[in-house]
Amino acid sequence: MPELPEVxxxxxxxxxxxxxxxxxxxETGDKKIFxxxxxxxxxxxxxxxxEASERLGKYLFLKLAKxxxxxxxxxxxxxxxxxxxxxxxKYAQLTLTFQDHxxxxxxxxxxxxxxxxxxxxxQFKKEHQIGTDALVLxxxxxxxxxxSKKGSIKGLLMNQKLxxxxxxxxxxxxxxxxxVHPNTKVNNLTEKKKSCIYKEIEKVLETVKEAxxxxxxxxxxxxxxVREKDAECPRKNxxxxxxxxxxxxxxxxxxxxxxx
DNA sequence: CATGGTGTTTACAG
DNA sequence: GCTGTAAACACCAT
Numbered sequence: 001m002p003e004l005p006e007v008x009x010x011x012x013x014x015x016x017x018x019x020x021x022x023x024x025x026x027e028t029g030d031k032k033i034f035x036x037x038x039x040x041x042x043x044x045x046x047x048x049x050x051e052a053s054e055r056l057g058k059y060l061f062l063k064l065a066k067x068x069x070x071x072x073x074x075x076x077x078x079x080x081x082x083x084x085x086x087x088x089x090k091y092a093q094l095t096l097t098f099q100d101h102x103x104x105x106x107x108x109x110x111x112x113x114x115x116x117x118x119x120x121x122x123q124f125k126k127e128h129q130i131g132t133d134a135l136v137l138x139x140x141x142x143x144x145x146x147x148s149k150k151g152s153i154k155g156l157l158m159n160q161k162l163x164x165x166x167x168x169x170x171x172x173x174x175x176x177x178x179x180v181h182p183n184t185k186v187n188n189l190t191e192k193k194k195s196c197i198y199k200e201i202e203k204v205l206e207t208v209k210e211a212x213x214x215x216x217x218x219x220x221x222x223x224x225x226v227r228e229k230d231a232e233c234p235r236k237n238x239x240x241x242x243x244x245x246x247x248x249x250x251x252x253x254x255x256x257x258x259x260x
Numbered sequence: 261c262a263t264g265g266t267g268t269t270t271a272c273a274g
Numbered sequence: 275g276c277t278g279t280a281a282a283c284a285c286c287a288t
Contacts, residue, residue: 002281076282110269112282246264
């Protein structure tokens with residue numbers, strides 16, 4: 001559940017289920033997940049309550065009524081599960097019981113997720129050198145980021161220190177929509193392509209975010225739903241090819257997205 | 261410094 | 275059973 005649109009969904013889920021309820025019990029799992037001693041999480045959360053949430057890139061900040069807040073990073077398999085029964089879900093790494101006896105677990109089978117305690121999101125952003133949220137980013141700032149970069153455009157889009165929120169899946173989607181080969185060097189992009197990439201970042205993320213929140217399917221013109229080797233290109237220009245770009249599995253259409 | 265490859269962890273498909 | 279792969283980032287080498 002990890003790129004910006006999925007985290008936006010988790011935010012909405014959290015807002016609808018766990019705000020303004022006193023936490024009466026805290027249970028923690030694998031200490032690998034916890035970025036400060038587990039006792040600190042217990043101390044901060046017990047007898048406290050969440051009062052608001054904020055998203056930055058792939059991070060979700062759950063503001064506590066007293067003393068800062070909890071920051072969730074979902075890794076590849078993290079998610080929130082809210083429920084009203086006793087049985088703790090499998091892979092729970094943090095389970096909170098509220099005063100009304102409802103409960104929430106942060107589950108993560110692959111343990112790539114991370115939980116932090118932070119004063120506020122602004123400070124957390126600074127400490128962890130997280131870039132501008134992809135949906136807050138303005139075009140001139142985007143163009144600035146591209147200046148003097150020489151690596152692949154895909155690598156840049158996935159660099160959270162430059163732009164926060166885009167991962168492997170939607171980097172591929174943005175580049176497919178703009179007909180740009182994922183291995184294109186940033187300094188070889190035309191102004192037109194740069195502008196297209198900026199616009200598609202906003203469009204793809206908004207579109208997917210809405211779809212995730214509303215439980216709708218993605219447009220038929222999107223690569224994401226057919227993201228597999230030898231799938232038919234949604235523009236019917238050929239077959240989707242699989243390759244590796246900066247170590248990540250990458251899907252693209254060799255006919256639509258040519259490397260100049 | 262910027263860039264990109266490897267390691268991490270566990271489930272699942274083939 | 276084994277192999278390869280998966281929406282994440284941290285870390286290391288170049």
